[in-house]
Amino acid sequence: MKVKEKVAVIGAGSWGTALAMVLADNGHEVRLWAHNEARIKEINEQHTNQQYLPDIKLPANIKGYSSLKEALAGVEQVILAVPTKAIREVLGLMKECQEQPLVIVHVSKGIEPNTLLRISEMIEEEMPDGLYKDIVVLSGPSHAEEVSLRHPTTVTVSSKNMAAAELIQDLFMNQHFRVYTNADLIGVEIGGALKNIIALAAGISDGLGYGDNAKAALITRGLAEIARLGTKMGANPLTFSGLTGIGDLIVTCTSVHSRNWRAGNMLGKGHKLEEVLDKMGMVVEGVRTTKAAHQLSDKYEVNMPITDALYQILFQDQDPKAAVDELMARMKKREMEDLVNIHSETLTEE
Template sequence: MRSSVIGSGSFGTALANSLAVTCDEVRLWGRDEALAASINTRHENPTYLPGIPLSPRVRATLDLKEALEGAELVILATPSQATRDIISRAVDFLPRHVPLLTVAKGIENETLLTMTELLEDCLPEEFHPYIAVLSGPSFARELALRSPTVVTIASHWEKVAARCQKMLQTETFRSYTSNDVVGVQYGGALKNVIAIAAGIADGLGMGHNARAAIITRGLAEITRLAVRKGGNPLTLSGLSGMGDLVLTCTGELSRNRRVGMELGKGRPLADILGDMKQVAEGVKTAKSAQDLAVKLGVELPICQQVYAISHEGKSAKAAVVELMTRQPKPELGGA
C-alpha cells in the first residue's frame, strides 16, 4: 500500500513517518533538493525535525507526478496560503477515487475559504466527495517521536473519513471521525489566532488568570463564528476545538504562541517572522478572521485585537485595556 504526503515541513514529515507504520511506501513531496536528499539518505529531516529518525519507507521527491502516482491516500500538508498554488499544479496527477486529506489550519485571505472549500474551488467535481480534513492537538515533533496523539478527521462522506482513520491508525496515533467539516476547520484555524493572543499576554507578564480568560473567551469567539458558518457547537468542545486550543495556547512548541510572546515584548512582527523557519498560520488567519467578522457581523474582539496588533501596529497594552473595558455583558451570548 502506497500513500502520498504533499509538503515536507514538520507536520507533513511527521505524518509521513506515522503512515510508514501501515504503508509499504510513503512518498513525501517537497521543493528543497538538499532536504529531500537528507530524508532519502540519512532518514532525517534536519530542517524541521532534527534528530528524529525517519522510517526508510518514507521516500522524498521533488516530482509531483512521482509523489502522487499509485497513492491510496493523499495528504495535503502545505501552508494554507500556498495550498491553492500547489493543488493547481498537482491536479493533473491526483489519483481518482482516493481520499484527499488536508491538514492545513488556515483560511485563505483573498477568498475567506476554508481548506476544503478551497479544494472544491480548485478541483473538478469528481474529487469533491473524497475531500477530508484532519485537525486536533498535534505538535509535529511529538507526533514524529511517537508520543500518543489523538485528532479528528472530518468529511462529508463518512466512508472517506473512516478510510483515512484506518490508514492512519497506529499504537500511538488515534483519530475520531466527524461529519462537521465546518466546525473542525474553524476550530483548527482560529485557535492559532487565539494562541497569538495568549502569547501576547505571556509576553506582557500577565499571568495564568489572563491566559485562562483568553482561552475561554477565545473558544466562545471560535464557536460563534463556526456556528454562523453552519458548524456544530459541540464540535468546538472536542479535539479540534478545545483540545487544539489548549495545546496551542500553552505548549512550548507552539509557533503561534511564540509569535505572540515576542509581540508582547514589543518586537516588530517582521523581525519575529524573519527568525522563524516555519509558518505561524495565525498571523495570516488573523486577517481572515478580521474580514469574516466584518463580513458576517460576528463579534470577535480577541481576534480583532490580534489583527490590530500584528497588522496595524497597535500597542499590545492598549489592546488589553480596550478588551477589558468593553461594555459589560452576560457570559452566555455576550462577546
C-alpha cells in the same frame, strides 16, 4: 489486518514529515514530496529532516521525491501538508501530473483572506470533480514534535462523505495516534483555523509578562468567539467542546512547541511583526487567519473582540499592552449570554 497502501505526503515540513512517520509505522509505502532537492536527498540518504524535526530518525519506508509526478504515481490517497497560502499552487501542480482521482486529506489550519474560503472549499474550487474522489480534513491537538516521538496523540477526521473519513481513520490510527471521526466538516475546519488566533493572543499575553489568569481568560473567551462565528457559518456548537475546539486551544495556547504562541510571545516582548516572521523561519498561520477572521466577523456580524484586538496589533501597529487594556475595559456583560445565544440560534435553525 490493515491494508497496506501507497500514500503521497505533499510537503516535507514538520507536520508533513511527522504524519509520514505515522503512516510508515502502519506499514504503508510513503512518498514524501518537497521542492527542496537537498532535503529530499537528506531524507533518502540520512533518513532525517534536521531542519524541521532535529534528531529524529525517519522510518526506512519513507522515500523522498522531488518529482511530484513520481510521488503521485499509483497512489489513491494524498496528504496535503503545505501552508494555506501554498495550497492553490500545489493543487495546480497536481492537476498537471496525477494519474487518477485521489482522496485528498488536508492537514493545514487556515482560512483564505478575501475569498473567506475554508481549505476544503479551496480544494473544491481548484480541482475538477474528476480529479478527486473525496476531501477529508485531519485536525486536532497535535504538535509534530511530539507525534515524531510517538507520544500519545488524538485527532479528528471529517468529510462530507463519512466513509472517506473512516478510510483515513483506518489509514492513520495506531497505538500512538488515535483518530476519531466527526461529521461536522465546517466546525472541524473553523475550530482548527481560529485557534491559531487565540494562540497568538496567548503568546502576546505571556510576552507582556501576564500570568495564567490572563491566559485562562483568553482561552475561554476565545472559545466563545470561535463558537459564535462557527455556529453562524453552519457548524455544530458541540464540535468546539471537542478535540478541534478546546483541545486544540489548550495545546496551542500553552506550549512552546506552538509556532503561533512563540510568534505572539515575541510580539508581546516588543518585536515587530516582520522581524518575528523572519526569525520564525516557518509559516505562522494565525497571522493570515486573523485577517480572514476579521473579515468574517464583519460578514456575519459576529462580535469578536480578541480577534479585533489582534488585528489591530498585527495590521494597524497597535501597542500590544494598550490592546489588552482595551479588552479589559470593555463594557460589562453576562458570561452565559454567548452560550444562550448560540444555543438559541441552533434551535432556531433546526
